[in-house]
Each structure stands twice: as structure tokens, then as C-alpha cells.
Amino acid sequence: MKRLLSIAGLVAAACMAFAVLPALAHDVDGPNDCQKPYRDFGDAPECIPAYPSGVLGKFPTCILTPATCPIGTQEFACPPISTAPGATGYVVHTADFNSYWLGCYITPLGPEGVDGETDGKTNTPAIGLSACSDIATDCVEVAFGGMTFDQDECYADGSDAGITAPIVFGLCSVSSVSYSVTNCAPVQRYAYLNICVDWNEDADWNDNFQCNAASGGACAYEWAVKNAPIFMPPGCALLTSPAFLSGPFKVHSWLRITISDNPAADDYPWNGSVSIGPFQNGETEDYPVEVTDRPTPAHGSTWGQLKVRYR
Secondary structure, three states, X not given: OOOOOOHHHHHHHHHHXXXXXXXXXXXXXXXXXXXXXXXXXXXOOEEEEOOOOOOEEEOOOOOOOOOOOOOOOOOOOOOOOOOOOOOOOEXXXXXXXXXXXXXXXXXXXXXXXXXXXXXXXXXXXXXXXXXXXXXXXXXXXXXXOOEEEEEOOOHHHHHHOOOOOOOEEEOOOEEOOEEEEEEOOOOOEEEEEEEEEOOXXXXXXXXXXXXXXXXXXXXXXXXXXXXXXXXXXXXXXXXXXXXXXXXXXXXXXXXXXXXXXXXXXXXXXXXXXXXXXXXXXXXXXXXXXXXXXXXXXXOOOXXXXXXOOOO
């Protein structure tokens, strides 16, 4: 029931959006996150439709995954860099004080930008509750021609989000992702960066594909950035990921970005952090993206433009 929502739920969400003024705050659990412990989860679709085709997400987000949910597949043209998928797991971060996270929002009371959670926040159509465990979600992302997704972070969150504008990848192009971070410590910190992108719209991150000879014939991995070291100066910073090759198909897609003290295990694309325990510090954020032969989104595109704060 909670994973396949009715039209009535969508109508209720729309009413809620108009009934509540969009909040200017970039954080829903109060100021100065440097002084608060937190747990953070992802919010890519799991066991709910990920795309207009209706394919169910196999992205590791929810703590509990019903046995009826499908397991991701692994397609590869080159040797895989992740393990063969099993039952979908989840990603979780734990942090105490003076942590770091994605996004950069400074207030007179201290930095904000990461919210404590008990489970992943994802749903479609958006109704303000997560399909993972009926917890309240924080914003609505519109993507892929009109789908609505409940999430924790949305592009329009501005400086609270690590990525603040919709991403469009070219076909078999060398790409990178720019993202912002906040480091509470007064010194530079070292962490690991991981980025996954679904290059074939099958709603998992386990695959790789060979680009044609014209683009070099190299492989595009859905685990696009694997355990890359990053250095964060004190306070706010804008960083850019290592370059990676995007996929060969025009598709809708989901992107996951994770920063953490500890490197991800080889099952990260489908099992999250389950096999190694919680990531220490950092944050995971998920975003709808596009892969196309157009270099930028079409003028007037609506995906990624709606943000509604429920709290």
C-alpha cells in the first residue's frame, strides 16, 4: 500500500504544496549541525517506480526491502568493478560533532545542511511520506517529464544541497560533477568520494558499457567514481569530481554522490554500506539526471524545478 500510491495521494500532495508556503530555511532539524550528531540515508527510489517506464528502483536506500522486490542485474562489457548484486541494501552515515557534509549553508547560528534521519526518504508520487517507513520527507523533485519524487534534498534547496542545478550528461563524454561541502573542523580533512550513475535506465548501478570507436572505445562504469580521495578545507568549498566517461544511451537516470571517512566496499552500488557498517561522517545525496545528445536541458524544461518543503 505504501509503495504503490493512489491518484488521491498525488492530489493530496498537490494540495499540501499549495497550502504550505515554501520555507526559506535550508534545514529541517534546526541550526548549527556542527554541534549535532546525526544519521543520514540516501533517497533514490527503491521498490517504487524510478522512471516513466515503471521499472522499479533497485537502488540501496531503505533499511527493509520486501522479498517481493526485484534484485538488480549486472551487465558488463569490461571486467566489473563491483560484486554481483544480491538483495538490495541501504547506505547510512553516522556522525557525532564537527562532521562534514554535502552542501554549504552558513547561518548566524552556525552551518546547516544535513538532517538526522531514521530511514531513507523516497516516494512517488510525492505525498510527504517515505515509502521506506512512512517517515516525513522534506522536499519534492519533479523529473522525467512530470514524475514527482519525495526526497530529503532537492536541487532547489540551494546551498543546502551538494548539487544545486540539474545535470545533463552527453553520450560517451568525459564528464565530472561539481559539488559543495561543509567542513566543521578548523583544519583540512581527508575523505572518500563515490559517485554512481545509471547509464541504461534499469534502475541499478551495477553495470558497465563500451563506447564506440569514435569515442575511444573505453568503458563507461555506472560506479563512475570509486573511492576517490578528496581534501576539504575548513568551512565551505566547491569541489569537482575526477573525470569519468558517461554512458552510450539517451536515458533518464539517477545519480548518487557519497562522501565519507571510510572507503566503500565492492558491493556499494547495490548494498550501500551494509557489509562494512555505517559510513563515518559525511552524507549521501541522490538526484535525477539525464543522459542525452543535447549539451544542456531544453529551454523551459520542468524537471528539477519544483521544491516544496513540508516542514
